[in-house]
Amino acid sequence: MQYIISFLEGIITFISPCLLPMLPIYISYFAGGGQRNTKKTVVNAAGFVLGFTVVFILMGALAGTAGRFLKEYSTIVNIILGSIVIIFGFNYIGLLKFSIFNGRRISADVNNMSFISAFIFGAVFSIGWTPCVGVFLGSALALASQQAHILEGMLMLLAYSMGLGIPFIISAVLIDGLKETFCWIKRNYDIINKICGVFLVIVGILMATGDIGRLLAFLS
DSSP states (O other): OHHHHHHHHHHHHHTSTTTGGGHHHHHHHHHTSSSOOHHHHHHHHHHHHHHHHHHHHHHHHHHHHHHHHTGGGHHHHHHHHHHHHHHHHHHHHTSSOOGGGGOOOOOOOGGGOOHHHHHHHHHHHHHHTHHHHHHHHHHHHHHHHHHTOHHHHHHHHHHHHHHHHHHHHHHHHHTTTTHHHHHHHHHTHHHHHHHHHHHHHHHHHHHHHTHHHHHHHHHO
């Protein structure tokens, strides 16, 4: 169940206001700046996804390791992490506003994009866009730290990366046919953000009270 939560957080990150509007630009990067070639676009998109997945998995390993050492202080750690996730949720709902989560544009050399350069671009993306993806990435890392195990932390962030990466690859193939879907999402950002915020607040409360572990154990 915890992997499903992380996967959903990855998907929500993908449709966030600071990432989805940039998607056509990223697809043009993957295409190499010229006439779009589906095979080349998908290969480069896969390299991009692999790049940020590797970095996120390393973050998950670090979070799992930290959680292992902090296990004896689990009550206070749960309260702190849960409170942070609740604040993230309030930010998405609109009750709080932090400009740090607005993200920033990252450019790339579109004329020489290859699998390797796309991989590097993905790794840079994972670091440079941390303020943007940080809301749900932070929640996924907090969940990973609660597992108090390196492998569990890595798997949690792998699930998050798949939730973020699979839509990227699908979009690389179907970008033209998904224009209406993306437009609908943009038109309904306000309600989508509020739903995402409520989701984060619920997760944060469960983390702070320690009930998320019992809930996941019950559902697993």
